[in-house]
Structures are given as structure tokens and as C-alpha cells.
Amino acid sequence: MDTDVFVRERRGLLSHAYRMLGAWDEAEDVVQESYLRAARGWAGFGQRSSVRTWLYRIVTNACLTALDGRGRRALPSGSLGAEGWIGPFAADPADSVTDLETVRLAFVAGLQYLPPRQRAVLLLREVLAFSAAETGEILELSVPAVKSALQRARHRLGEVAPRRDDVLEPADPRARDLLDRYMAAWAAADPVAFRDLLREDASIEQAGSATWASGRDTCLAFAAPSMGAPGDWRMAPTVVNGQPAATAWWRGDAYGTAVLTPTPSGILTITLFPLGP
Numbered sequence: 001m002d003t004d005v006f007v008r009e010r011r012g013l014l015s016h017a018y019r020m021l022g023a024w025d026e027a028e029d030v031v032q033e034s035y036l037r038a039a040r041g042w043a044g045f046g047q048r049s050s051v052r053t054w055l056y057r058i059v060t061n062a063c064l065t066a067l068d069g070r071g072r073r074a075l076p077s078g079s080l081g082a083e084g085w086i087g088p089f090a091a092d093p094a095d096s097v098t099d100l101e102t103v104r105l106a107f108v109a110g111l112q113y114l115p116p117r118q119r120a121v122l123l124l125r126e127v128l129a130f131s132a133a134e135t136g137e138i139l140e141l142s143v144p145a146v147k148s149a150l151q152r153a154r155h156r157l158g159e160v161a162p163r164r165d166d167v168l169e170p171a172d173p174r175a176r177d178l179l180d181r182y183m184a185a186w187a188a189a190d191p192v193a194f195r196d197l198l199r200e201d202a203s204i205e206q207a208g209s210a211t212w213a214s215g216r217d218t219c220l221a222f223a224a225p226s227m228g229a230p231g232d233w234r235m236a237p238t239v240v241n242g243q244p245a246a247t248a249w250w251r252g253d254a255y256g257t258a259v260l261t262p263t264p265s266g267i268l269t270i271t272l273f274p275l276g277p
Contacts, residue, residue, distance in 0.1 A: 013031050013034070013055060014027050016128065018108070019123055019127070020123065021066060023086070041058075073112050104167065113157070118153040168264065174264060182267065187233055198216045201268070205270070205271045207271060235247065235249070243260060
């Protein structure tokens with residue numbers, strides 16, 4: 001097998017598997033397993049169709065196998081009925097392969113409400129821009145079946161996923177300002193400065209647990225006892241899930257990462273990933 005082909009597609013395949021599964025470590029495992037399958041099947045493949053289509057067929061079907069019989073992953077605010085937690089995706093803002101908007105936490109959480117095959121159809125058609133015929137080839141579905149599944153997936157995603165058009169990109173000056181002020185507020189242990197950053201409908205979620213707070217004042221009451229004294233927290237900027245984030249240390253010990261959902265009117269959501277991605 002020409003390994004250069006797989007190397008070129010690897011980042012996109014990882015992003016796709018992450019969207020399907022909601023967990024970075026599982027995505028890595030699936031893509032590694034898929035590489036081995038592709039290497040074993042290369043001679044039989046004979047390049048009878050697009051290599052890209054063939055690779056996405058292998059990875060998508062490996063994801064569907066992994067999802068068989070498994071419950072939905074979620075963030076704390078949507079954890080009712082879920083069986084696992086969405087993990088972080090350390091997306092590089094300069095990554096030209098990954099569409100950062102499509103790995104945002106709210107979008108990935110919304111995807112988990114879709115049945116796996118509908119999820120695959122939506123991602124293949126609307127994120128990866130495969131044609132209906134190519135999607136049908138990947139999933140062994142007819143073109144009418146692909147179109148029907150896509151329509152149902154769009155409708156369901158519209159019900160469970162928030163609008164994404166008002167979320168600021170990490171490179172937006174307003175997003176950088178919010179992140180800088182967030183880190184400064186925690187470094188100074190200043191609850192008033194922290195409150196001023198939050199929208200009235202802001203929320204804080206702690207991944208890996210059922211802990212979350214909704215509403216500006218509730219968020220402040222939740223966060224203030226953890227602010228400590230000036231200098232207890234040290235933070236560094238990063239990007240996670242295509243969103244501005246702060247890697248945090250508490251009194252010199254690694255704590256984790258806070259992922260912000262910035263909007264023009266302030267921070268909408270803070271998602272905490274203890275021990276960091």
C-alpha cells in the first residue's frame with residue numbers, strides 16, 4: 001500500500017472518527033485498526049474506485065461496528081439517558097484538513113443523538129462533501145435511502161443542537177479578548193471580573209461527571225469557591241474542539257483544560273476537562 005495516501009488522509013479520518021464516536025482515544029484506535037485493514041486489503045482493492053472513498057468506507061464501517069449496541073455519549077447537561085462522556089479534541093487552529101466548526105463540543109454532542117447510520121450519512125454528505133452516490137457506496141445504501149436518512153438527520157440535529165452561527169472563531173479578536181480576560185480573572189482570583197465575562201444564560205459543565213451550572217449567578221456561585229487566592233491559578237491559551245481554551249495549573253499542579261464557547265455578547269459555555277486533553 002502507498003502509505004503516503006493514508007498519511008494525507010489520516011487527519012481527516014481521525015476527525016471523522018471523532019465526530020462519529022465522540023472520543024479521541026477511540027477515534028485513534030479505529031483509525032489505526034483501519035490502516036491495518038487497508039494495508040491487508042490493498043492488493044484486492046486494486047484502486048477500482050477513489051482511494052479516499054475506500055478509506056472512508058473502512059473507517060466509517062469500523063465506527064459503526066464500535067457503536068453497535070452502545071449508548072449515547074454526552075456532556076453533563078445532556079447526560080440524561082447517556083452511557084458515556086464526550087472527550088476533547090485537540091484541534092490545531094491552523095489545521096487545513098479539519099473544519100473546526102464541525103468538532104465544536106455542542107455540534108459533536110448533537111451528533112450523538114442521531115442513530116449511528118444517520119450520523120454517518122450526515123457527516124459524509126454535509127461535512128466531508130461526498131455525493132449521495134459515494135455515500136451510498138460507503139454505507140451500502142441506495143441513493144434514495146441516503147437522501148431519506150439525511151433528511152431525518154438534519155431534522156433531528158436541528159432539534160438538539162444549538163445554532164452555531166454566533167460562536168466566535170478562536171482567532172477572532174473578540175474571542176481572544178474573552179480568553180485573555182478569563183485567564184486574568186482566575187489568575188487574580190477576581191469573581192467580579194469573571195462574572196462580567198458571562199452571558200446571562202451562561203453555563204459551566206464538568207466533563208466526566210454530572211456536574212453543571214446554568215445561569216450567570218449560578219455559574220458564579222459554582223466557580224467562586226474554587227478561585228482561591230491570587231496566583232493560585234496559572235493558565236496558558238490553547239485551542240480545543242475548534243474553540244479557545246485555557247490549560248490550567250493549580251498551585252503548580254496540572255489541573256486540566258477549560259474550553260470556552262465565546263459569542264459577541266460574552267462566554268456562553270465553559271466546559272471543564274480535568275487533567276486535560
